[in-house]
Amino acid sequence: MPQMIEPEQAKAVGPLPADHPTVKIHKVGVLLVNLGTPDGTDFKSMRRYLQEFLTDKRVIEWPKALWYPILYGIVLNTRPGKVGKAYAEIWNNELDESYLRTYTRSQSDKLGEALKSHENVIVDWAMRYGKPSIDEKITALRDQGCDRIVAFPLYPHYAAATTATVNDKVFESLMKTRFMPALRTVPSYHDEPVFIEAIAQSIENHLAGLDWEPERVIASYHGIPLSYFKKGDPYHCQCLKTSRLLEERLGWEKGKLMTTFQSRFGPEEWLQPYFDETIAALPKQGITKVATINPGFVSDCLETLEEIAGEGAEIFEENGGHHYTHIPCLNDSEGGMRVIETMVRRELQGWI
Ligand SMILES: C=CC1=C(C)c2cc3[nH]c(cc4nc(cc5[nH]c(cc1n2)c(C)c5CCC(=O)O)C(CCC(=O)O)=C4C)c(C)c3C=C
Numbered sequence: 001m002p003q004m005i006e007p008e009q010a011k012a013v014g015p016l017p018a019d020h021p022t023v024k025i026h027k028v029g030v031l032l033v034n035l036g037t038p039d040g041t042d043f044k045s046m047r048r049y050l051q052e053f054l055t056d057k058r059v060i061e062w063p064k065a066l067w068y069p070i071l072y073g074i075v076l077n078t079r080p081g082k083v084g085k086a087y088a089e090i091w092n093n094e095l096d097e098s099y100l101r102t103y104t105r106s107q108s109d110k111l112g113e114a115l116k117s118h119e120n121v122i123v124d125w126a127m128r129y130g131k132p133s134i135d136e137k138i139t140a141l142r143d144q145g146c147d148r149i150v151a152f153p154l155y156p157h158y159a160a161a162t163t164a165t166v167n168d169k170v171f172e173s174l175m176k177t178r179f180m181p182a183l184r185t186v187p188s189y190h191d192e193p194v195f196i197e198a199i200a201q202s203i204e205n206h207l208a209g210l211d212w213e214p215e216r217v218i219a220s221y222h223g224i225p226l227s228y229f230k231k232g233d234p235y236h237c238q239c240l241k242t243s244r245l246l247e248e249r250l251g252w253e254k255g256k257l258m259t260t261f262q263s264r265f266g267p268e269e270w271l272q273p274y275f276d277e278t279i280a281a282l283p284k285q286g287i288t289k290v291a292t293i294n295p296g297f298v299s300d301c302l303e304t305l306e307e308i309a310g311e312g313a314e315i316f317e318e319n320g321g322h323h324y325t326h327i328p329c330l331n332d333s334e335g336g337m338r339v340i341e342t343m344v345r346r347e348l349q350g351w352i
C-alpha cells in the first residue's frame with residue numbers, strides 16, 4: 001500500500017521510516033444502498049435471504065421470544081418455496097439476478113459516469129440484505145482512501161424498517177474503524193421537486209403511449225404495520241405528501257390519483273387503504289380502467305412487478321375491470337438518474 005500522507009507533513013518529516021503506518025486519504029465515497037435481494041430463487045438462497053431480512057429488529061419489532069418460534073418453526077420452512085416461485089417469474093434470466101440488483105448496479109455505474117470529472121469521488125453500491133453487503137463496500141471505500149462517505153439509502157420515504165436499518169449497518173461498519181471517515185447520510189426526498197417532476201413525467205409519458213385513458217391512477221406504496229406509524233414513523237405523511245404534490249403537478253381533479261398501501265406481512269393491521277382491496281372494489285363502483293404506479297420504489301422488484309403489475313391486473317380483471325397498466329419505476333432512466341444525481345450532488349457540497 002503506498003504511503004499517502006498530507007504533503008505538508010511529508011515536507012516536514014522528510015523520508016519516512018519503513019515502519020511508519022500507511023493511511024490513505026483524500027477520496028470521497030458515495031454508497032448507494034437498496035433493500036436487498038436473494039442470490040437465486042432456489043429454496044436455500046431464498047431462506048438465507050429471508051432469514052437475514054426477518055431477523056432484523058427494525059423490520060420485525062416483536063420480541064424475539066414471540067417471533068423466533070414462528071419464524072424458525074413456520075415462516076422459514078414455508079415462505080422460501082412460495083416466494084422463490086414468485087421471484088422466478090420476475091427474474092432477470094439474462095444476468096441470473098433480480099432486476100433490483102441489475103438496476104441498483106446500473107444506477108451506481110451511471111452515477112459514477114456522471115461524476116467522473118471529480119477524480120476523487122468513488123461511487124459504489126450495496127444491499128442491506130444479501131450481497132454485496134454494506135460492510136464489505138464501506139470497507140472497500142475506506143481501503144481506497146475515502147475519508148469522507150455519503151451513504152444513500154435509496155428510499156424516497158423514511159421508514160425505520162428501510163432507511164434507518166441501512167444507516168444502522170453503515171454506522172455498525174464504521175464502529176470497527178480506528179480512522180473513521182466523515183459521514184453524511186441522504187435524507188428522504190419524497191417532496192423534492194426533482195423527484196416529483198421525474199415521477200410526474202414518467203406518468204405523463206406512459207399515459208401518452210396508451211390508446212385509452214385511465215379513470216383512476218393508483219399510487220401504491222409499500223405498507224408498514226399501523227403500530228410502526230403510531231410509534232412515530234413519518235412514512236405515512238411523506239407518502240401522502242408525494243401523492244398530493246404529484247396531483248398538483250399533474251393538474252388533475254381531486255380523486256383521480258388514489259393512494260394505497262401494499263405488501264402486507266403478518267397478522268397485524270397495516271396502513272390503509274390496502275391496494276388489493278381497493279383494486280377489487282373499483283369495478284363495482286364503475287371504474288374499469290386504471291393505471292398503477294409505485295412512487296416509493298426506486299427500482300422495479302418483486303413488490304412492483306409481481307404484486308402490482310401481475311397480481312394487481314388479475315384481481316382487477318377478476319372483479320370486472322378491463323383496462324389495466326403498470327407504470328414502471330424510475331429505475332436507471334434519465335429522470336431517475338437526475339433524482340439520484342441531484343440528491344448526491346447536494347450532499348457532496350463542500351466535499352468536491
Ligand atoms: C414486517 C415486514 C416488512 C416491513 C415492515 C417492510 C417494509 C418495507 N419494505 C420495503 C421495500 C421492499 N420490501 C420487499 C420485500 C419484502 N418485504 C418484506 C417484509 C416487510 N417489508 C418481505 C418479507 C419481503 C420479501 C418478499 C416476501 O417474502 O414477501 C422488496 C422487494 C425486494 C426484491 O428483491 O424484489 C422491497 C423493495 C419498504 C419500502 C418498506 C417500508 C416502507
Ligand SMILES: [Fe+2]
Nearest residue numbers: 035222263303
Ligand atoms: Fe418490504
Ligand SMILES: [Fe+2]
Nearest residue numbers: 236237238240
Ligand atoms: Fe400521516
